[in-house]
Amino acid sequence: MELITPELGLIFWQTLIFLILLALLAKFAWKPILGSLREREQGIEDALRQADRAKAEMQSLKADNEKLLAEARRERDQMLKEGQAMAAQIVEQAKTTASEEAARVTQQARESIQQEKNQALAEVRNTAAQLSVDIAERLLRRELTDPSAQQKLVDEYLKDVKLN
Amino acid sequence: MKRLLTLFLCLFTFAGFAAEPTEGGKKGEAFNPGEVILHHVADSHEWHWFSTDNGNFVTYLPIIAYQPGKGLSVFSSKHVAEGETYGNFKLNGEKLVTLDGSKVYDFSITKNVAALAMSSLVLVIAFASVAKSYGRRRGQAPSGLQSFLEPFVIFIRDEVAIKSIGPKYERYMPYLLTVFFFIWFNNLLGLTPGAANLTGNVAVTATLAVITLLITLFSSNKNYWTHIFWTPGVPLPLRIIMIPVELVGVIVKPFSLMVRLFANITAGHIIILSFISLIFIFRSAWTGFLSVPFGLFISVLELLVALLQAYIFTLLTAMYIGGAVEEHHDDEHHAGHEHDDYGFAEQRQGGSNFGHFERPGVAAAH
Known part of the structure; x- marks a missing residue:
């Protein structure tokens, strides 16, 4: 019976000491321990979330890079195409210009040849005229040395005049 | 230290x-x-x-x-x-x-009071030093005593307090942790030869049970008392009968706490002492070949019981507090609630709080 009868003294001491123990542990042990645990768990959670975020960021970066690369490749292709087109155009243009130039030069040459020819012809004509005049003069001079011949010529002219 | x-x-x-x-x-x-x-x-x-x-x-x-x-x-x-x-x-x-x-x-200052004072002092020194090492090793992995005790602290917090009490668990953590480590440590001390049988003393367990009862009553809300005086989901004539039953339940819960801890620890001591006494009863040292292995077996079992009883006391305390602070649920099915099976059991038994004692984990420890 003594075993199951709670003694007043022990109840008193148990209450007193247990409450002091509770207060001391709550203040000096549980508060810092639970606080640290929460802090650490928060830290771990934050780190995990950060890692996830970094992973997502990395993925988006990678995707961005790929996009950039694809764009660059496309741009390069376009530039190449454009370059080729431009080159072809330039060649074409050069060809055109060259043929035009050639035509022009030919034309010019033809013109100058024509001109030269004309000039030469005129000169030939002039020289021929001069020459014939000279020959005529010389001929005339020789023929008219004799007065009868002179008379004859004058008569001839006069006859013409009369006819007119 | x-x-x-x-x-x-x-x-x-x-x-x-x-x-x-x-x-x-x-x-x-x-x-x-x-x-x-x-x-x-x-x-x-x-x-x-x-x-x-x-x-x-x-x-x-x-x-x-x-x-x-x-x-x-x-x-x-x-x-x-x-x-x-x-x-x-x-x-x-x-x-x-x-x-x-x-x-x-x-x-x-009896043997128990002296043991109580000493063990309390040791607990304060040990846990203050553990708390200090948390401050010293901020952001680092735990070490030494800290790493030994930390799983228990986390277990009490996550598996006992949060699951049984719910979102308001934080207020009750100091009491739950103190009572758990107090009972465990003193159970272990009680097993050492020459030490006092503190947790096997009915005055000590009664005091702890009364503190649990007071905490439960002081944190109880309207919903708790509605369950006692006007149990929902029970036919009207039964409700009248349920009132004294529920009121008795309020007292029986801490009483069971007191008796369970006291009886388990004292019984363990009595069994070990009985095996040793056999030697003196038979007046033969040869009896030792029987007594020593059996006594050793019970001692090792008592190491387990020491932890188990501390856990059960803490768990039941948390559950009683949880019942007192639980908010009213509109749907009586407790769908998706932590204590799903336990909630149903309670209803089937007409809302009796004795449903607590039917939990398999607890029943095994009786």
Whole structure:
């Protein structure tokens, strides 16, 4: 019976000491321990979330890079195409210009040849005229040395005049 | 910390070791195992360490007696040892009585009180040092005692407090942790030879149970009392019957806490002592070949029981508090609730709080 009868003294001491123990542990042990645990768990959670975020960021970066690369490749292709087109155009243009130039030069040459020819012809004509005049003069001079011949010529002219 | 402990223990032992001659007369008397065992599990005014042929090694503890009208008297229990009288006082067994039969209240520092003070001191020092190492090793992995105790703290928080109490668990964490480590540590201490059987004392478990009851009552909300006085989901005539049943339940819950812890720990001690007593009953050292393995087996089992009982006391305390702070649920099915099966069981039994005791984990520990 003594075993199951709670003694007043022990109840008193148990209450007193247990409450002091509770207060001391709550203040000096549980508060810092639970606080640290929460802090650490928060830290771990934050780190995990950060890692996830970094992973997502990395993925988006990678995707961005790929996009950039694809764009660059496309741009390069376009530039190449454009370059080729431009080159072809330039060649074409050069060809055109060259043929035009050639035509022009030919034309010019033809013109100058024509001109030269004309000039030469005129000169030939002039020289021929001069020459014939000279020959005529010389001929005339020789023929008219004799007065009868002179008379004859004058008569001839006069006859013409009369006819007119 | 270790040095401090050693010093403390040294002081304690030096203070009162006294060798007194063993009573030769007792040798002839028949060995009374019941008396010996009860003496070992009960509280005492002296700390009896061990006996040799040269005498008993005993620490006499102070007696603090209060007599209404006469005031306090403080003296060493040495003066009233072995049936001696001191002033008006005398020990009747372990009970302090007055010679003239007047009333006396015994507030002595008994063996249990001394053990209680020491173990509390050790707990404070140990956990304060653990708390300090949390501050020192901020952001690092736990080490040493810290890493040993941390899983228990986290277990009490996550598996006991959060699951049983819910979002308001934080207010009750200090009590739950204190009661868990107090019971566990003292259960273990009680297993050491020569130590006091503190958690196997009904006064200690009663005090703890009453504190749990008070915390439950002071944190109870309207929903808790509605469940007691007007149990929902029960036919009207039954509700009238349920009121006394539920009211008894309020008292029975802490009472069961008190009895469970006391009985489990005391029973373990009695079994071990019984096996040892067998040697003396048969007056043969050969009995040791039977007693020692069995005693060892029970001792190891008691190591498990020490932890288990601390866990059960804490878990049930958390569940009682959880029942008191639980908010009313519109849907009575507790869908998706932590205590799903437990909630249903409670309903089927007409909302009786005895449903708590039907939980398999708890039933096994009875």
